[in-house]
Amino acid sequence: MDRIVVVGASAAGLAAAEVLRREGFDGDLTLVGDERHLPYDRPPLSKQVLRGAWEPHRTALRGQEMLDALGARWHLGTRATGLDLAARHVYTAEGGRHDFDGLVIATGVTPKCLPGGNNLAGVHQLRTLDDALALRADLLTKPEVVVVGAGFLGAEAAAVAREIGLEVTLVDPLDAPLIRQFGRQIGDLVAELHRSRGVKLRLGVGVTALDTEAGRVSGVRLDDGTAVAAQLVLVSIGSTPNIGWLQGSGLSLSNGVDCDTRGWAAPGVVAAGDVANWMHPCLGVRVRVEHRLNATEQGTVAARTLLGIEQDYTPVPYFWTDQFDVRLQAYGTPDANAELTVVAGHPAVGRFAGIYSASGRVVAAIAWNMPREARELRQRVVDDLVLR
Amino acid sequence: MKVRVELDRCVGGGQCVLAAPDVFDQRDEDGLVILLQASPPTELHDAVREAAHACPALAIELLEE
Numbered sequence: 420m421d422r423i424v425v426v427g428a429s430a431a432g433l434a435a436a437e438v439l440r441r442e443g444f445d446g447d448l449t450l451v452g453d454e455r456h457l458p459y460d461r462p463p464l465s466k467q468v469l470r471g472a473w474e475p476h477r478t479a480l481r482g483q484e485m486l487d488a489l490g491a492r493w494h495l496g497t498r499a500t501g502l503d504l505a506a507r508h509v510y511t512a513e514g515g516r517h518d519f520d521g522l523v524i525a526t527g528v529t530p531k532c533l534p535g536g537n538n539l540a541g542v543h544q545l546r547t548l549d550d551a552l553a554l555r556a557d558l559l560t561k562p563e564v565v566v567v568g569a570g571f572l573g574a575e576a577a578a579v580a581r582e583i584g585l586e587v588t589l590v591d592p593l594d595a596p597l598i599r600q601f602g603r604q605i606g607d608l609v610a611e612l613h614r615s616r617g618v619k620l621r622l623g624v625g626v627t628a629l630d631t632e633a634g635r636v637s638g639v640r641l642d643d644g645t646a647v648a649a650q651l652v653l654v655s656i657g658s659t660p661n662i663g664w665l666q667g668s669g670l671s672l673s674n675g676v677d678c679d680t681r682g683w684a685a686p687g688v689v690a691a692g693d694v695a696n697w698m699h700p701c702l703g704v705r706v707r708v709e710h711r712l713n714a715t716e717q718g719t720v721a722a723r724t725l726l727g728i729e730q731d732y733t734p735v736p737y738f739w740t741d742q743f744d745v746r747l748q749a750y751g752t753p754d755a756n757a758e759l760t761v762v763a764g765h766p767a768v769g770r771f772a773g774i775y776s777a778s779g780r781v782v783a784a785i786a787w788n789m790p791r792e793a794r795e796l797r798q799r800v801v802d803d804l805v806l807r
Numbered sequence: 808m809k810v811r812v813e814l815d816r817c818v819g820g821g822q823c824v825l826a827a828p829d830v831f832d833q834r835d836e837d838g839l840v841i842l843l844q845a846s847p848p849t850e851l852h853d854a855v856r857e858a859a860h861a862c863p864a865l866a867i868e869l870l871e872e
Contacts, residue, residue, distance in 0.1 A: 434860075460865060462818075480865065712822065712863040719860070737820050737863065746819065746838075790838020794821035 420520045420687075421446040423725065424509050426499045427525030428452025430460065430711065431692025433480055434718030435523045435725075436489055442726050448491040449517055451509065453526075455496040456548055457486060462711050464551040465575040466741050470582065471555060475548055499526065502668040504685060521725045524665070524676050524690040525718060528658035528709060533567070539629060541636035542652045545572055554653065558583060562650035565589075565639045567626050569596035571740045573655035574609060578742040581618050588619040588647050590639065595622060597740075601747075601785070602755040602775075608766055608787070609742065616743055621647065658709065660694045675707045680731045682721040691721035700731040701804050710738040735800055748793050751775070751783030751800035759785075763792045772796060808852050809870040812840045816866035823867060826858035827851060831867075840866060 423439060425432045428450045436450055452458075459478040467473035486493075494511065501510040502522075509517045530544040541562070543554045558564070558580055566577040569591035577589045589596065595606025596613065610620055621641060629652065630638035638648045660675040670684050671677040675696030682689040682697065690696075692714040696707040708717075713736060720732045739748040753759075757775035764771030764787075772792035775783040780803040786793030810830065819838025823831035829851055832841040847855055859867040 437860075462863070712820070712861070715861065715863065737822065739818055739820060741818075748820065748838075786838075788837075790819040790821065791833050791835060794824060794833065794838075797821075797825075 420444070420726070422449070422519050423447070423521040423523065424449045424451065424517045424519040425523040425525060426451045426509060427523075427527055427692065427694070428454070428458050428493070428495060429525065429527055429692070430458065430480065430714035431527075431695075431718040431721075432523065432525035433458040434715045435525060435689075435691055435722040436491055438719045438722035439726065440489055442723060442728060444726060446520075448489065449494065449519075450491050451494045451497050451499055451511060451517065453496070453498040454547055454549075457481075457483075457493075457495065459548055460711075461546075464548060465545055465572050465579070468548070468551045469545075469555055469558070469576060469579045475552060478548060499664050502665055502670070504669045504688070507687070520687060522688045523718075523721055523725065524684065524688065524694060525692045525714075525721075526661040526664070526694050528660050528693045530654065530658050531656050533626060533629070533654055533656070535629070539631060539636050540634055541650055542629065542654060544654050545576060546658070554651075557651050558585065560650075561585065563588075563648050564651045564653070565647050565649035566653045566655060567591075567639065568654065568656035569593070569620075569622075570599065570655060570657065571597070571738075573653065574613070574742055575740055576653050576655065577613065577618050578616070581613075581616055582743070586619075587617075588621055588639075588649070589613060590621045590624060590626060590641065590647070592623065592625040596620075597747075598755060600755075601749075601753050602757065602759060604759050605747070605753075605785070605787075609747075612743060612745055621645075658693070660696070660707065662694065674705070677705065681729045682717070682724045682732060687725070689721040689725050691717040695721070697732055699733070701733055708734070708736055710736055712737045733804065735797060735804065745769075745788055746790065747785065747787055748790055749783055749785045750793060750797040751781070751804075753783035753785060757782050762796065764789050774799060808847060808849075808855065808872060810842060810845050810847065810855060811868040811870070812842050813866045813868065814839055816864045818864040818866070820863055822861040822863065823858035826861055827854035830855050831858060 458480040598606035676690040680700040757777040784796035
């Protein structure tokens with residue numbers, strides 16, 4: 420294998436590139452990324468960057484010297500537009516062509532839009548560094564804020580907006596924030612946390628339309644007939660995998676790039692990160708994980724697979740969210756149908772750890788301001804994962 | 808090898824403790840990293856590199872000699 424192209428220059432693509440070199444690949448290495456920035460870290464965007472605690476450069480994933488040491492060719496601000504699997508070419512928007520023997524697909528996801536799009540002035544999404552800087556600049560004009568979608572991103576951004584003193588309304592069609600990820604018990608605690616800090620919650624209602632005034636958003640209409648005034652609306656209603664450029668390539672695409680248990684999407688082609696829809700060897704179903712640690716771990720395994728050092732990818736997902744003074748962490752995959760049992764601390768004192776069980780197995784360990792305990796409980800998730 | 812940790816980046820995920828428990832621990836109160844050895848012996852270097860690679864918050868810096 421002489422030429423490897425990595426499409427996607429964020430956490431997963433960078434991890435793959437570094438591991439390729441670490442495992443001895445000394446051929447041509449090319450990274451193609453559609454953003455103009457060198458690789459940067461996304462979790463701080465909705466936290467430190469939005470709050471203004473970090474200058475944007477602190478999100479850089481590596482210093483220039485470490486990037487130089489990779490000995491790679493970088494094509495940033497360059498969108499991949501097509502893949503010819505038989506001829507082994509990747510095409511880019513500028514009419515470029517990159518030939519490969521091995522290909523890593525790590526093109527990530529794009530935020531979903533409200534019907535009608537996110538193009539109205541004052542309507543934001545939050546995925547990229549440029550998105551975060553634009554959102555922060557607009558927050559500093561002291562608008563009334565509506566956040567549509569109470570998942571991780573929306574709940575974190577709502578907390579930051581409230582902390583900088585703004586009137587914030589968090590809207591979600593479900594009955595509690597984070598309920599999809601953590602179920603009702605934690606969802607209710609997160610709702611109470613936001614309420615206690617002055618965030619208005621509009622739960623169980625959907626958005627039907629945006630009001631406009633002088634070419635800018637002025638409010639949000641809800642499906643219960645009410646409206647909320649807003650000069651800034653953040654739309655955080657999930658993401659879709661960036662697979663449009665692969666349509667017609669012959670790769671199997673469903674909810675992302677379909678891969679086997681080791682990351683193969685096709686001979687000589689692997690995928691990693693938010694875009695990869697892997698067959699989980701223990702669970703027997705495809706999983707696509709949009710968490711930060713997964714980008715690194717899957718990028719690592721995908722790179723090794725490409726070099727013939729094949730191993731099944733059996734992660735124990737780790738993810739966290741920071742909202743106000745709460746850090747909520749999880750190992751494994753909690754879900755709304757699993758049962759949560761608190762095993763240390765207590766919700767009433769704002770500090771606890773617990774396990775989620777489903778069908779007699781531990782599927783996740785979580786901690787609410789109790790990190791050490793969650794890490795120790797993680798082993799129970801590992802034990803039950805390998806038993807399946 | 809010299810190891811440095813940045814507490815204001817650390818998110819308390821404990822991935823470093825899982826990879827290299829002889830070099831890293833976590834504080835009780837907030838889970839942030841405790842560096843047990845800033846100059847770990849050679850036999851721990853691979854584990855420490857693994858910890859730095861796995862850190863989801865880029866809070867571990869290695870100075871290789």
